[in-house]
Amino acid sequence: MAEVIRMPKMSDTMEEGVIASWQKKVGDKVESGDILAEVETDKATMELESFEDGTLLYIGVKENEAVPVDGVIAIIGEEGEDIDKLLKQIESGDSSDDEKEEKDEKDNKKEDNAETEDESEAVDASDVKATVVTMPKMSDTMTEGVIASWLKKVGDKVESGDILAEVETDKATMELESYEDGVLLYVGVEEGGSVEIDGVIAVIGEEGADYEKLLKSKKSKKSGEEKKESKSESSSTNGQDKSSSDSTAESKDAPAYTPSHAETESSSSSEGGRIKASPLAKKMAEDKGFDIAKITGSGENGRIVKKDIENFKPSTEPAKQSDAAQPGAAQKDAAKQAAPMKLQEVVGEEKYEEVNISQMRKTIARRLSESKFTAPHFYLTMEINMEKAIAARESMNQIAPVKISYNDIVVKAVAAALRQHPKVNVSWMGDKMRFNQHIHIGIAVAVEEGLLVPVIRFADNKSLSHISAEVKELAGKAKNKQLQPKDWEGSTFTISNLGMFGIEEFTAIVNPPDACIMAVGGIKETPVVKDGQIVPGNVMKVTLSCDHRAVDGALGAAFLQTFKSYMEDPIRILI
Numbered sequence: 001m002a003e004v005i006r007m008p009k010m011s012d013t014m015e016e017g018v019i020a021s022w023q024k025k026v027g028d029k030v031e032s033g034d035i036l037a038e039v040e041t042d043k044a045t046m047e048l049e050s051f052e053d054g055t056l057l058y059i060g061v062k063e064n065e066a067v068p069v070d071g072v073i074a075i076i077g078e079e080g081e082d083i084d085k086l087l088k089q090i091e092s093g094d095s096s097d098d099e100k101e102e103k104d105e106k107d108n109k110k111e112d113n114a115e116t117e118d119e120s121e122a123v124d125a126s127d128v129k130a131t132v133v134t135m136p137k138m139s140d141t142m143t144e145g146v147i148a149s150w151l152k153k154v155g156d157k158v159e160s161g162d163i164l165a166e167v168e169t170d171k172a173t174m175e176l177e178s179y180e181d182g183v184l185l186y187v188g189v190e191e192g193g194s195v196e197i198d199g200v201i202a203v204i205g206e207e208g209a210d211y212e213k214l215l216k217s218k219k220s221k222k223s224g225e226e227k228k229e230s231k232s233e234s235s236s237t238n239g240q241d242k243s244s245s246d247s248t249a250e251s252k253d254a255p256a257y258t259p260s261h262a263e264t265e266s267s268s269s270s271e272g273g274r275i276k277a278s279p280l281a282k283k284m285a286e287d288k289g290f291d292i293a294k295i296t297g298s299g300e301n302g303r304i305v306k307k308d309i310e311n312f313k314p315s316t317e318p319a320k321q322s323d324a325a326q327p328g329a330a331q332k333d334a335a336k337q338a339a340p341m342k343l344q345e346v347v348g349e350e351k352y353e354e355v356n357i358s359q360m361r362k363t364i365a366r367r368l369s370e371s372k373f374t375a376p377h378f379y380l381t382m383e384i385n386m387e388k389a390i391a392a393r394e395s396m397n398q399i400a401p402v403k404i405s406y407n408d409i410v411v412k413a414v415a416a417a418l419r420q421h422p423k424v425n426v427s428w429m430g431d432k433m434r435f436n437q438h439i440h441i442g443i444a445v446a447v448e449e450g451l452l453v454p455v456i457r458f459a460d461n462k463s464l465s466h467i468s469a470e471v472k473e474l475a476g477k478a479k480n481k482q483l484q485p486k487d488w489e490g491s492t493f494t495i496s497n498l499g500m501f502g503i504e505e506f507t508a509i510v511n512p513p514d515a516c517i518m519a520v521g522g523i524k525e526t527p528v529v530k531d532g533q534i535v536p537g538n539v540m541k542v543t544l545s546c547d548h549r550a551v552d553g554a555l556g557a558a559f560l561q562t563f564k565s566y567m568e569d570p571i572r573i574l575i
Contacts, residue, residue, distance in 0.1 A: 002077030002086055003052045005036070009069045014041045016068040018358070019061045028056045030076055037073070042363035045481040048073070051192050055079040058087065066356070068283065091306060092299040128214045130205020131180050133164070135195040142169045144196045147189045156184045158204055165201070180204045185211040277304035284309040360449040368509050375428070376548040379507050382560045384567045386523050386538045392570040400465050406540075407443075407497050408468040409573075410520055413566035415439050415460035416573050418493060421559040425492050427513040428550045434513070442491030442511060443471060445478045452478040453511060455491045495520060505541045515550035516559075519543040540567075 007017050018040040024030060030050050037048045058075040061067045072090050075083055135145050146168040152158060158178050165176045186203035189195050200218065203211040275292055277285070281304045285292040288309065295312050297304035357365075389409060396404050418425040418439050427434040439460045442453040454474035456467060477483045494511040499522030508519040521541045528537030542563070546556045566573050 002057060002075050002081055002083050003054070004072055004086070004090065005050070005052070005074040005076060007039070007067045007069050007071045007073055008048070010039065010041050010046050014069060015362075016066045016071070017041050018066045019063050019073070020045050021063055022059065024056050026056055026059055030054055030056050040358070040360075040481075042360050044483045050076065052076045055081075057081060057083050060090075092303050128205070128210050128217075130182070130185060130203050130209040130211050130214050132200055132214060132218055133178070133180075133202040133204060134198045135167070135201055136176070137197050138167065138169045138174050142197065144194050144199075145169050146194045147191055147201070148173050149191055150187065152184050154184055154187055158182055158184050176201070178204060183207045185209060186215070275304070276302060281305055281309050290314060358449040360447075360452075364450045367512065371510050371512050375510055375512065377510060378546055378548050378553060378556075379543055380546070380553070380556050380560055381505065381541060381543045382564055384540045384542065384564050385528070386540050386567070389567055389570050390523075390538060396464065400468075402465055402468045402472070404464050404468050405471075406499070406523065407495075407520070408464050408471060409567070409570055410495060410497065410518075411441050411443070411456060411459055411467050411471070412462075412464055412573050413563055413570070414493060414495060414518060415441060416566055417559055417563040419460050420562050421555065423555055424516055424551055424559045426515045426550050427492060428515055428547055429513060433550055436492040438492065440490050440492045442488075442494040442514070443474070444494060444496040444508075444511075445475050447479050447481075452483060452488060453491060453494060454478055454483060454487050455489070457490070494518070499523065499540070505543065507543050508545050510545055510547050512547075515547045516556070517545045518563075519545065 010017065020038040020040045022037045023035045024037070030036070031053050032051055034050045035047045036050050036056075038045055039048050054076045055078065056074060057077050060072045060074060067073060075086065077083065138145065148166040148168045150165045151163050152165070158164070159181050160179055162178045163175045164178050164184070167174055167176045182204045183206065184202060185205055185207075188200045188202060195201055200215065203214060205211060205214075275282075276297060277292055277295075282292060284306065285295065285304075290309065290312060291314075292304060294314075295304050295308055296302075298308055299305040386406075389406065393404060393406065393409065422435065422437070425436045425439060427436060438458060441456045441459040443456060445452050445454060454477070456462070456470055456474075459467060462470070474483070474487060477487065491511065491514055494508075494514050494517040496508040496517060497520040498506060499520055501522075503521055504524055505521045506519050508517045510517050519542065521543075523538050523540045525536060525538055527534050528539065529535075530537070542560070544556050544560055546553075
């Protein structure tokens with residue numbers, strides 16, 4: 001049976017993906033584990049893996065086209081299988097008959113389970129020597145997990161620390177570890193199946209233990225909780241049901257209504273005041289600025305589908321010429337006397353190119369807008385004497401295994417200053433504030449599509465040579481779109497350095513949930529006062545942007561003073 005392949009959510013901020021390239025073409029044989037395509041997300045280009053065996057029957061997205069998360073990408077099935085009906089159902093936005101049957105079966109199972117749970121409310125499973133394994137929350141944004149593969153099977157001996165399965169989350173594929181000793185008695189989810197947080201995955205216990213009794217007991221507890229919730233919900237909706245039935249009775253007595261010509265045109269795609277359109281068609285109409293009520297649907301029962309949006313041409317009204325006031329006789333005479341110079345007509349061609357915004361640029365725009373307009377920023381600027389830093393860097397690079405840059409020294413000095421001022425090393429979490437006891441420095445790296453922020457973890461515990469090598473490695477990965485989620489997640493403070501581009505001073509927008517970001521300018525030779533004399537010197541300006549909800553001005557100033565002392569005498573960083 002043909003399987004629909006949809007766009008997965010490959011990062012916590014991903015809303016849609018762009019097919020960078022297809023690795024398979026229609027008609028190719030596909031096995032589970034084969035790479036179907038390369039997908040450009042908002043953070044990196046990642047491989048889209050197939051979880052099905054069969055033949056690639058259909059490709060729904062061309063290269064360089066975007067598709068929203070859960071949007072249809074392809075169909076895999078048996079060679080020669082007829083998928084016309086499935087394609088029509090996808091285009092109209094309806095679920096397939098098989099999906100409906102599955103839903104009905106699930107609903108029936110739920111009803112059967114509910115009856116079973118009612119019967120088992122009194123089940124006492126305290127004597128069952130077994131433990132239920134549930135789906136843990138493996139990331140902050142995870143709502144469910146997919147069992148990518150089972151490493152143990154029913155009947156296998158399991159010890160605490162053994163890996164039971166590989167679980168695919170919204171960010172990565174992770175190992176599910178057992179915390180129990182015993183025998184794997186029951187597996188509740190097949191490979192490829194999804195489980196919500198706290199859903200039952202397996203049961204581990206003594207060989208021959210009555211795990212079914214344990215499962216019934218767990219279901220009965222859950223059923224009791226759901227019943228309490230449903231009772232409170234039903235009591236609050238009784239009034240709504242009554243009012244809706246009253247309004248229905250009134251509408252029967254209302255006079256007949258004759259639609260206008262414009263309403264008649266769109267009636268094929270509307271029913272009872274509701275526009276019938278596929279989700280994709282609605283999104284396309286919104287993106288193009290079309291009034292979907294004016295579009296006639298060609299799908300089943302007049303439903304508006306993708307091709308209707310593509311073929312729709314909005315009517316345009318000719319611009320009305322304004323009645324310009326005619327100048328009077330005096331004005332005409334004055335115009336003649338002025339005798340303006342006759343200008344030659346300059347002929348040129350107006351031209352431009354519109355390029356679709358990349359996923360990375362969309363996410364940058366969204367996240368920075370949220371930061372700028374929700375976090376109250378304030379800025380602290382300080383000038384730093386770089387004479388000793390210049391001399392120290394020259395000395396270090398004579399023996400260092402890798403070339404140390406000024407940015408590497410800045411990273412190390414920031415990490416050391418954060419250790420002295422832990423209240424700056426915080427994250428704003430909305431309803432709470434997280435005081436981080438570890439120091440992870442994010443480094444803003446410019447790439448062709450925008451900006452990425454790979455993270456130097458535990459920067460305060462690393463040498464300058466280690467930091468330098470790691471920064472170079474991560475910058476290379478960023479430019480080649482090879483960064484993985486672990487490379488960009490978890491920063492507690494961010495540095496943005498534009499000094500190498502000749503920028504002397506600038507301000508940066510806080511990278512949430514971090515509370516601060518430091519903007520680093522270039523080193524500039526300028527006159528400075530030393531021992532009462534004006535002498536040439538080298539200075540560097542830095543600006544600390546702070547989220548005022550988490551960091552106050554005095555705290556930010558104290559942090560900058562410590563940072564300045566480290567940069568003006570780098571040997572202090574090593575103490």
